[in-house]
Amino acid sequence: MLTHRTVRDVMTRDVVRVAPATGFRAIVELLQEYGITAVPVVDEDDRPVGIVSEADLLRTQSAQEDPARLRPPPAATGPDRPGAATAQQLMTSPAVCVEPGSSVVAAARLMSGRHINRLPVVDEEGRLAGLVSRGDLLKVFLRDDLAIRQDIVEEVLSHVEGVSPAAVGVEVAQGRVVLSGTIEPAYLVPVVLRLCRSVDGVVSVTDRTGRVTDRTGRAPGLMSVTTHPEQQRSTEVRHGNHA
Secondary structure (H helix, E strand, O other): OOOOOEHHHHOEOOOOOEOOOOEHHHHHHHHHHHOOOEEEEEOOOOOEEEEEEHHHHHHHHHOOOOOOOOOOOOOOOHHHOOOOOEHHHHOEOOOOOEOOOOEHHHHHHHHHHHOOOEEEEEOOOOOEEEEEEHHHHHHHHHOOHHHHHHHHHHHHHHHOOOOOHHHEEEEEEOOEEEEEEOOOOHHHHHHHHHHHHOOOOOOEEEEOOOOOOOOOOOOOOOOOOOOOHHHHHHHHHHOOOOO
16 A cells, blocks of 8 residues: 655654753854754753744844944844843744654645744654654655656556556656556546655656557447448348439
8 A cells, every 4th residue: 555754754863952941142053063954942841842943043133233223123022022042032832743653745734834844753742753854855755766666566556456557667767757558447547647646756747658459549449340342232222222
């Protein structure tokens, strides 16, 4: 049965985290030291309560007064307010989390729907188990072409009732799938195409399949009867159509 890769397969397990009381400068130093762009903020039980990203830090910096300006900036609220100095004051909260067993598709939809770049991964008790980013989810598209082809043959074509895997050609190059041969009955073509597109790592699917034809070039079920001229004349006489 076709299954998607899970968050567990792509997440970062060794996660740098900070406490709510961690200071602004300490957070910047951690981001620089580990080459990351955000850190989860966890409580004393290691449960995520928010995220501090570079964007949060820059918003705080941009809210500070600029001596070069003639008028001070308007008062800001939330993480934009001047003087936000700790993770608790800087963070975006509550933290939007995902479980390790969630599919990469579900995680991608959650990120897209919430307009966020990363998700803390939590275990059954709500404790931080990892972190998954957009970049982690994109790793799915680095799957080997042979592995993608194998999934299509064994998990799609072999499981659609009525489809003969031996009758369908499958070529995969850089995640682009081309199907050739025949898929019968024809109403199964959209089903096969949809399932192929859902295979992890597939970038596109091109349908070059055709219907089975007989030696005359006609599709099955289309019968053609050819009669000899004398047989045709005899038939016309019997039906009273003679001159």
